[in-house]
Amino acid sequence: MGAFGDTVELIRDKDQRIDLLILTHVDNDHIEGLTTWFENDPQATDLIGTVLFNSGQLIFEYFRKPDILENHIILTPSYVTDTGIVEGVTFEKTIGDAGVWTRKIIKAEQVIKFYGVELKILSPDESGLEALLTKWEKKMPESVTSRPTDYKQSLLSHIENDLFVKDRSPHNGSSIAFVLTFKGKNMLFLADAHPEKIIAGLNYFGFTEKNKLECEFVKMAHHGSKFNTNVELLRLIESPVYVISSDGSGSALPHKQCLARLLNEKKTLSLYFNYDHLAEEIFSKADYVSFPNLEILPIDHEFIIHE
Ligand SMILES: [Zn+2]
Structure with a gap:
């Protein structure tokens, strides 16, 4: 299995x-x-x-x-x-x-309590659900949709040429994204949600650029896709660790352009990849020189939330 x-x-x-x-x-x-x-x-x-x-x-x-x-x-x-x-x-x-x-x-603005854990639902909103009122398209298997990666370009060059274009997939737009709070600590789970929906959800719960959501880690939206994380969203979040969930096969995710956007905004951070060969494929020596405070967490890193 x-x-x-x-x-x-x-x-x-x-x-x-x-x-x-x-x-x-x-x-x-x-x-x-x-x-x-x-x-x-x-x-x-x-x-x-x-x-x-x-x-x-x-x-x-x-x-x-x-x-x-x-x-x-x-x-x-x-x-x-x-x-x-x-x-x-x-x-x-x-x-x-x-x-x-x-x-x-399950939709934005709801608060769900569960065994001392609280979920603040950020996405989907009404329109994200409404977009699913059709016969759903089946995604092509990854091997068919395989695309080249953007890993050869340096982080700095990605930053220089960065332009944000948003994800339009209705399926992704229906993603359940949420802030999970346990014993006063927040963890941000973004599924494949659309950034403008995540932003609206965070704003609803009172998080703004001046009152950022402080969290233990962020599970980056859509496997680190450049279409799902923009600067506006990053400015609402303060976190030492960002998690990229992707095996890198076929989908060309994460996009290095997305990680460059993140690093340019935060400068000091740790990345956790659930498939640890990805960091080696993505970052060059020059990238680590440009961002000396970028740390890659080991695959056996344990996310222990202290009180
Ligand atoms: Zn996905």
Whole structure:
């Protein structure tokens, strides 16, 4: 089952659970690990406490529009149960039947409290959800959409030529992005959300350039894409660590241009890559000379939040 399956087994071996599972949006790179797990493990939902997920059906219901069945996430289980092969199962039905899904629209300006953790929802807003009232396009597999990276250009040259163009993907625009607060410490999870929506969400909760959101780390939006982080957003955030979630295959993410924008704004920071070969591919010696206060955290770095 790959890395996701290993993680599940680790959780199971330790007799732990996934208390809160947030499915941010429906793109394959965010859902495939889960669907593969569900298709191979009839006990999957036993390991889950609560799921937050804006499913297709839920969004159409919310806007009182007729549902489009093609948008449902079909599961093709590999296992056979007492009653035979399972057919026509959807992800939505599985989490619904198991009683783990809140089945409530998650949207900007909501505050969700959970086991002493507070989530301030920044995205999606109403229009981000409304943009999904169509038959959804399936993303091409990454191998087909493979693009060259922008890693050869130096950080300084990226900064000189920087121009922000915003992400227009409706799927990304429906991403659940949030500030997670635990014991007074904030962590910012941006999924693949659109920067103008994140900014509006932060502003709503009182965060401005003069009253920045101080956080322990930021999970950068859209795998560090240059289309999802602008200077305006960076000026609302103060954080020592920025997390890039990407294996670098196919999608050419993160964009070095995005990291250059970040470094130009913050100067001193640590980057954490969940695939640690990426830092070597992206940064040259000259880049480290230009930004001596750039630190790459080791892959086994533990995010320990002190009180
Ligand atoms: Zn993504």
